[in-house]
């Protein structure tokens with residue numbers, strides 16, 4: 001007995017975990033600074049933690065009211081109808097729902113290269129195929145409508161990530177509206193704003209009133225610090241009405257996640273502190289790292305270090321875990337998440353030293 005032919009499917013390569021690395025290196029987890037998965041260095045919102053404790057004894061019920069409450073809260077937040085808010089298990093869950101809603105077998109999606117690997121994975125799970133458009137290093141990974149339209153060939157979904165993972169680049173509003181106007185009527189443009197809170201630009205959600213071919217995805221994993229709970233959402237066109245009811249996995253967004261997300265939305269202090277730290281740290285990384293770096297609107301900075309695998313390995317041995325971007329097709333680059341002031345300073349010290357050592361070896 002074998003599963004279907006999965007040879008076209010590649011496994012997701014996550015950033016490495018602290019416990020996993022500590023065990024491998026024979027170190028204590030506390031000795032390690034993890035800056036490889038763009039997590040929130042301040043942890044979750046304390047208000048969310050309180051709610052998780054409070055409702056721990058309620059997890060024998062299916063998440064119903066909590067899901068409705070979160071959906072309505074988000075609809076108010078974004079000035080949209082509740083039907084336009086698709087709550088899901090992480091933003092990844094939203095990408096799955098969008099694939100289910102959009103793709104017939106054989107339909108193609110267009111994804112950025114380098115880029116977040118799950119866009120292609122979810123398309124393949126849903127029997128779709130994948131084409132990619134290039135964001136070029138020589139162009140500092142600029143995101144333009146022309147750049148995408150050069151490769152665009154009537155795909156059913158076009159993915160835009162802004163701020164973009166792993167480069168930190170953004171797609172300016174005029175480029176996005178140009179893209180929305182130029183794609184064919186059957187093409188949905190999905191704007192992934194997983195790192196939207198860290199950007200100074202307005203969300204593409206503001207365009208949902210004007211464009212019928214736009215969806216926006218957001219997450220509580222980053223700025224709200226709830227990655228381990230798996231909660232995110234998509235904002236979709238108004239005319240899709242009951243589509244969510246037809247595509248969602250029942251109760252995939254769990255009780256504690258829905259309640260914690262709503263509490264986190266009310267915790268302005270935690271969000272402000274998180275954004276302030278990330279903006280400080282990305283400036284610090286760019287100012288203090290000796291290697292070439294790119295401007296970033298996210299909670300991470302892409303750094304050109306030469307041999308990315310050797311530098312990431314050496315940095316890890318020195319206690320700082322960063323993301324080797326070889327799996328993104330950038331074998332000379334690492335991605336460093338923004339940490340607390342202390343962790344970010346430690347990262348700079350270690351990375352400057354090991355990059356020099358690797359280059360001299």
Ligand code: PMP
Nearest residue numbers: 090091092116165194219221232
């Ligand atoms: N989009 C991008 C660009 C990401 O980097 C991530 C997280 N790695 C996600 C979506 C998914 O986030 P989550 O499923 O944790 O909400």
